[in-house]
Amino acid sequence: MSAHLILRVVAKLLIPLILIFGFYVHFHAKYAPGGAFQAGVILASALILYALIFGMDAARKAVPPWAARVVLALGAFIFAAVGFVSLFFGENFLDYNVLLPTDYRAQYLGIILVEIGVLMTVTAVIIAIFYAFAGRSPEITDEDW
Amino acid sequence: MMGDLTQYFDYVLMAMLLAVGVAVIRLRNLFAIVMLTGVYSLLSAAWFTSLDALDVGFTEAAVGAGISTVLLLAAMLLTSRECDKVSVSRHWAALAVCVAAGAVLLYALPDMPVYGSPDTPVNAGVGMEYMDRTADDLKKIPNVVTAVLGSYRGFDTMGEVFVVFAAGVGVALLMGLSGRRREEDE
């Protein structure tokens, strides 16, 4: 792996920027194009780049496969839980107005909570799928580059 | 009929998409096919952007052109690099199916809404209502797509998230839960 010096340096510079961009896309989605689905994919692609440059073992150390599986389930759980909270307070499923007294603020909070759930699931699913495929890939030899 | 500047982009992108599609049919080298699929996704992302669907263009560029290509490359590495030649009869069968299906779809063409018109059933119905209601209900959220996705159609989105969840679990079950290399498992 030591042969790809330029790739390693560029990747080290790029990965933090990709992560920041992913979070920007997520948290700025209410004002500009973007959203949890895109942000999840961008965050996962940062890890994919890391795995491609530094190898699968380093990537597995950074984000262990069990963590991806836990987050994958947790995100879907958060989404459904927000729905059940409204149900619990006697409103319709996923009616955010019960969360706060002011209606539009409650909607705002509800969208934020739900989007966090989506972000977690999408990121973790893409990472889990990548691990599943890359775990089987034969190592790419230098002649194949 | 009022026109729009973006129509000129349409014709260029349509021509490019058709060229890529025909190339995918004709090629037999899987690596070239996979890369052309990425090109196809990126071109359609460009078209989505010119059609005012910024969020969709963004998603297609990240997911279709990025992640799909990575997955197809990984699958290609694990399986084969070349397609086998197929018999001529199969090409004729495919052509017959495509002509028949395309004829049925084209038969339905007069019922489609006029392209770009603001008063078709598609654009005069519930979709545009969200534009007005978002300003009243949500007050502080200018991006209507996010508002509809998270609030008005939250239940839809929940269904989609669970489909993604199920697909992730399914892949993990098919390919091994540990994500480790097979030699280490056995």
Place this chain on the structure above:
Amino acid sequence: MLEMLSERFVYVVIIVLMMTGLYALIATGNLVKRMVGLTIFQTSVFLLYITMGKVFGGVPPILDYKDLSNGTLDPNQLYSNPLPHVLILTAIVVGVATLAMGLALVVRIREAYGTIEDDAISEADYSLELEKGV
């Protein structure tokens, strides 16, 4: 007839693109190429939805934040339809998840049969049945 066609020309091209994907799907025995054909078909369907939501002279469905805060939104401003965007945005992510599922099955088939050409797979199945004497 000609006016009808010229107003809907974009749909004609998208139907042709769909058929391109369908052709790539049928006219091959290779399972990976089939998934590629399916992806092309799927992307073309997305294009169909988004072109329907386009409004000439419209802008992307994002309101102006300043006008929104002050309550001075221009009521005559045309926007493209946000609803198809929402539907397709989620569909794209679901599409990649199902693509991954299909490719996982292809990889497993390759591990079990040693090939991903459908003729060879049927052949292997057939000879296995003969061996078993079913």
